[in-house]
Amino acid sequence: MNRIAYVNGQYTAHHAAAVHVEDRGYQFSDGVYEVIPVVAGKQIDSVGHMERLARSLSELRIPAPMSERAMNLVINEVIRRNRVRNGYVYLQVTRGVAPRDHAFPTDPDSALVIYARPKSSAARKSNAETGVAVITVPDQRWARRDIKTVSLLPNCLAKQAAKEAGAYEAFMYDREGMITEGSSTNAWIVDQEGRLITRPASNDILNGVTRLALMALVEEAGLEIVERPFSVEELRSAREVFLTSSSGMATPVVKVDDRVIGNGRPGSVTCGIMERFESYVSGDETEIAAGRISA
Ligand SMILES: Cc1ncc(COP(=O)(O)O)c(C=O)c1O
Structure with missing residues (x-):
């Protein structure tokens, strides 16, 4: 099956999904993430994870890349396209791409990556x-x-x-x-x-x-x-x-x-x-x- 990742507005083949070399997450670890479990096709505690994501973003003053509602639609679409019944969703937001400078870019465009992986419950x-x-x-x-x-x-x-x-x-x-x-x-x-x-x-x-x-x-x-x-x-x-x-x-x-x-x-x-x-x-x-x- 072809796995799909969501990267900055696009659903792309997982093996080709990539972020920019000047992404601040890559250079400064200037980003936050969430891991949401999926059991029998359903996200578990998605609201709690979204609440924590909003808090992490706000503490670091990283603008939310989209509304929570829109993000949830993308998450469910990624789960669906990858046919994950049991596994997890990984979601990462960074302060986006900018010429390397420790201080924040003046007009940041947050980068969003979402992918999903199946995971057996055996372990x-x-x-x-x-x-x-x-x-x-x-x-x-x-x-x-x-x-x-x-x-x-x-x-x-x-x-x-x-x-x-x-x-x-x-x-x-x-x-x-x-x-x-x-x-x-x-x-x-x-x-x-x-x-x-x-x-x-x-x-x-x-x-x-x-x-x-x-x-x-x-x-x-x-x-x-x-x-x-x-x-x-x-x-x-x-x-x-x-x-x-x-x-x-x-x-x-x-x-x-x-x-x-x-x-x-x-x-x-x-x-x-x-x-x-x-x-x-x-x-x-x-x-x-x-x-x-x-x-
Ligand atoms: C440092 C740390 N503490 C606790 C947890 C457990 O958090 P959660 O229950 O939301 O997965 C995590 C999960 O990644 C973590 O990285």
Whole structure:
């Protein structure tokens, strides 16, 4: 099948899709992105993702390339043309093309790229059954981690360190030894009382749409969530640990560095959350995270 990407107003063959050498995303990582899961042909939490995109653009003063409504039409068209039933949409907006100069161009013309890829759920399901290992590494990122920028080099270094250690993810910790988040996931622990603990949304972390969806699901289930930073030590001695992201939903963590969590199997609270997620994404409601990204 010929895959199609949307690049600045045109649907083009994926293999030929390209951006300009002076695109500011390429030269300065002056751009933002979103990854939206597609399950059974439907976008999951598209409103939450669009809200976060609008926030990222506004924080960086990048003009929106088109209205949200128009963008959603393009996204659905890209999903349709690529016949993606299960997978994800990748969407990137940069401050566009301009002669290289650190300061913003006076009349920026934002560049928009959207493509979609199928992705099997096999790896996610196997991780859900066995749980995954994480390592902990120092957080080397800038001070605005709440903005979903394409500037992901420290995240790549952290993920590579995890891969080389045979782990699935790297949880990063700040100068005070408190966990911020994973390289592409949010971090959660379950304490001895069964409460879910996660770092509050601030400039220190990316406010995950999955994190917000989970909060909505868990509120419905009556589980208690405490938003507070937790330390590397608390992480290692937690009753349960899990991580969230659009591609992995909720994934149990059974090992942190060299410490086994619980009995080395996914814990009961995490399993309950994963079940709720599965029924959410396979049900009719798809916008449970809407309205939860704060300005
Ligand atoms: C640094 C970081 N934290 C958290 C997340 C999880 O966000 P979401 O649930 O919206 O996928 C991501 C996703 O890419 C991320 O890059």
